[in-house]
Amino acid sequence: MGYPHHPNPRETTVLSKHFGEADARTLDGWKKRGGYKALEKALGMQPAEIVNIVKESGLRGRGGAGFPTGMKWSFMKPGDGKPHYLCCNADESEPGTFKDRELMRWTPHALVEGCAIGAYAIGAETAYVYIRGEFTEPLHWMEQAVKEAYAAGIIGKNAMGSGKRIDVHVHKGAGAYICGEETALMESLEGRRGNPRIKPPFPAVSGVFGMPTTINNVETLIAAAPILMNGADWYKKMSLSNPKSTGTKLFSVCGNVQRPGTYEVVMGFPFKEFLYDLCGGPLHGRKFKAVIPGGASVPIQTMDEAEGTLMDYEGFVAGGSMLGSGGVIVIDDAQPMVTVIARLARFFAHESCGQCTQCREGTAWTTKILERIRDGEGTVEDLDTLLDIGEQMTGKTICVLSDSCAVPVISGIKKFRGEFEALIQGRRFHPVTAAVA
Amino acid sequence: MTPDLVGDLESPDYASHDRAAHGPYTPVFTGDVKRELDELLTHYPTKMAALLPALWIVQRVHGWVSEEGMAEVAGLLELTPAYVKGVVTFYTMYHQHPVGKYFIQVCTTSPCGICGAEDVVKALVRDTNTGELGLTSPDGRFTVIEVECLGACGFATPVMVNEEFIESMTPDKVPELLARLP
Numbered sequence: 001m002g003y004p005h006h007p008n009p010r011e012t013t014v015l016s017k018h019f020g021e022a023d024a025r026t027l028d029g030w031k032k033r034g035g036y037k038a039l040e041k042a043l044g045m046q047p048a049e050i051v052n053i054v055k056e057s058g059l060r061g062r063g064g065a066g067f068p069t070g071m072k073w074s075f076m077k078p079g080d081g082k083p084h085y086l087c088c089n090a091d092e093s094e095p096g097t098f099k100d101r102e103l104m105r106w107t108p109h110a111l112v113e114g115c116a117i118g119a120y121a122i123g124a125e126t127a128y129v130y131i132r133g134e135f136t137e138p139l140h141w142m143e144q145a146v147k148e149a150y151a152a153g154i155i156g157k158n159a160m161g162s163g164k165r166i167d168v169h170v171h172k173g174a175g176a177y178i179c180g181e182e183t184a185l186m187e188s189l190e191g192r193r194g195n196p197r198i199k200p201p202f203p204a205v206s207g208v209f210g211m212p213t214t215i216n217n218v219e220t221l222i223a224a225a226p227i228l229m230n231g232a233d234w235y236k237k238m239s240l241s242n243p244k245s246t247g248t249k250l251f252s253v254c255g256n257v258q259r260p261g262t263y264e265v266v267m268g269f270p271f272k273e274f275l276y277d278l279c280g281g282p283l284h285g286r287k288f289k290a291v292i293p294g295g296a297s298v299p300i301q302t303m304d305e306a307e308g309t310l311m312d313y314e315g316f317v318a319g320g321s322m323l324g325s326g327g328v329i330v331i332d333d334a335q336p337m338v339t340v341i342a343r344l345a346r347f348f349a350h351e352s353c354g355q356c357t358q359c360r361e362g363t364a365w366t367t368k369i370l371e372r373i374r375d376g377e378g379t380v381e382d383l384d385t386l387l388d389i390g391e392q393m394t395g396k397t398i399c400v401l402s403d404s405c406a407v408p409v410i411s412g413i414k415k416f417r418g419e420f421e422a423l424i425q426g427r428r429f430h431p432v433t434a435a436v437a
Numbered sequence: 438m439t440p441d442l443v444g445d446l447e448s449p450d451y452a453s454h455d456r457a458a459h460g461p462y463t464p465v466f467t468g469d470v471k472r473e474l475d476e477l478l479t480h481y482p483t484k485m486a487a488l489l490p491a492l493w494i495v496q497r498v499h500g501w502v503s504e505e506g507m508a509e510v511a512g513l514l515e516l517t518p519a520y521v522k523g524v525v526t527f528y529t530m531y532h533q534h535p536v537g538k539y540f541i542q543v544c545t546t547s548p549c550g551i552c553g554a555e556d557v558v559k560a561l562v563r564d565t566n567t568g569e570l571g572l573t574s575p576d577g578r579f580t581v582i583e584v585e586c587l588g589a590c591g592f593a594t595p596v597m598v599n600e601e602f603i604e605s606m607t608p609d610k611v612p613e614l615l616a617r618l619p
């Protein structure tokens with residue numbers, strides 16, 4: 001549902017059905033809503049069968065990269081004699097993204113169940129849910145849910161009487177966006193600085209504690225339960241456009257829009273209708289100018305691009321951007337683009353772990369140049385310098401935080417060059433009438 | 438690249454102000470708290486993995502993580518104090534010096550920025566009498582800092598007061614918020 005608003009009839013609420021129902025947070029309330037039936041079913045199946053159903057469903061990772069989940073699970077080789085681990089990525093720090101927060105604070109048991117199913121499917125006895133430290137409320141509900149699930153014997157050394165051991169532990173982060181990168185998360189979980197690792201080896205070979213590990217986003221794991229209950233075909237049918245994008249997706253919407261919130265729609269939903277009907281359109285007297293549709297790391301869309309987009313992995317690429325994390329940032333004509341982009345660059349500069357020169361220096365230079373343009377002190381050469389730095393920051397570093405910083409800058413200059421040039425030429429930004437390239 | 442571009446980009450250094458005098462260090466991990474750590478250690482195959490949780494406990498008990506706190510944790514987890522310090526300094530949420538009774542974090546990343554976060558910051562700095570971001574008010578009650586995305590962008594502007602997470606803060610609501618803090 002469009003939490004905190006009333007659900008819109010055009011939403012398809014599978015994962016968000018119980019948002020806003022305080023009772024769904026308790027074990028009893030969750031069971032009344034059909035909770036843990038999927039886990040029970042899973043424990044009666046062979047792990048390989050579960051992996052196949054998830055593969056067949058077309059579910060793709062909801063953390064940003066969209067990697068096919070069933071395939072990721074199939075990389076975990078049963079019977080290799082090593083302990084396997086499942087990590088749930090609940091670090092959610094990508095600007096614009098706040099869907100995992102809603103999932104955990106309204107349906108914490110759904111995540112416990114998702115972790116238990118995932119762990120069983122990949123042959124792991126332990127799942128860690130790594131939650132960012134600032135999420136005090138989700139942490140509270142998740143800890144409570146884990147405690148209740150242990151007490152009821154749903155997880156633990158004999159999960160639901162299956163004879164299988166499944167432990168779920170909540171691990172609290174301590175403030176670092178980079179710990180959402182999968183290998184940085186593993187380093188952090190091991191008690192180290194959150195520096196991303198060079199890949200390969202990939203986590204399925206050597207992940208947390210040097211053991212085979214699968215890492216999935218909160219929303220990905222929660223989607224596994226309804227898929228097991230209703231079947232792969234049911235999930236696959238929820239697709240309005242491209243068959244490679246299936247199921248429902250949570251989009252968290254923020255910025256200059258009438259009804260910010262978390263909405264769940266079927267893959268392929270028209271973005272224009274989403275923005276104007278579900279989210280209520282622009283604030284009174286304003287117009288939309290740009291959208292960053294998948295969290296701060298994806299290219300900025302002009303309204304022309306956004307309004308022609310279908311909301312799935314392929315659709316956002318065709319519309320000049322990416323689906324990313326599903327964090328939709330809406331920017332209206334009262335906002336100077338240079339200010340918006342400069343602040344995003346500062347975010348990345350602050351969050352760079354500093355291992356790679358291109359990223360450590362590039363994010364800082366980019367920020368300084370953008371801020372001086374914003375302050376009316378830029379030069380004509382600055383735009384070329386920014387594009388040049390952006391190119392040097394792309395595809396050359398240990399993780400993609402560096403690329404992520406370059407993305408809004410390069411796309412911003414390309415699509416809103418007029419605003420940059422006006423500031424450089426000493427013309428002030430005039431809200432509402434600003435030229436849109 | 439022009440040299441003036443090189444250098445750090447840190448926001449105001451809130452660690453540099455007067456470190457409040459503090460008395461002799463009282464160990465954290467005794468009695469129930471030690472048992473809490475022992476239980477935590479059963480969650481992981483290595484002792485080191487309990488480092489972040491152990492540091493959280495130190496901060497919960499003392500309000501910040503001092504060098505003595507780091508040394509205590511190091512001893513229990515068989516790490517060196519220097520290693521622990523290296524980890525502490527990576528993460529933004531561990532306080533390496535005492536902070537006000539109410540530690541207030543305001544998100545100013547772009548999605549909140551375009552919804553007026555700067556005005557919330559200004560109102561907070563003014564009404565808490567801290568004078569400047571990162572400093573503690575003369576009465577020791579408040580420290581206000583700007584932080585990056587708090588993961589609640591649709592509820593602009595989110596503010597954290599210690600462990601409490603407050604959604605949709607506006608400058609008008611600041612006096613009411615401060616008045617209700619004991």
Ligand SMILES: Cc1cc2nc3c(=O)[nH]c(=O)nc-3n(C[C@H](O)[C@H](O)[C@H](O)COP(=O)(O)O)c2cc1C
Nearest residue numbers: 061062063064089091092093180181182216217220
């Ligand atoms: C800098 C950076 C930050 C990331 N932050 C997150 C995050 O907060 N949550 C998340 O699920 N994935 C995040 N990711 C993606 C993860 O690395 C990983 O792809 C994902 O957790 C895999 O889960 P999925 O296959 O279920 O999507 C981030 C990636 C990068 C490079």
Ligand code: SF4
Nearest residue numbers: 353355356359397399
């Ligand atoms: S790209 Fe940036 S954040 Fe990623 S490892 Fe390199 S320095 Fe760290």
Ligand code: FES
Nearest residue numbers: 544549586587590
């Ligand atoms: S940008 Fe402020 S909470 Fe995300």
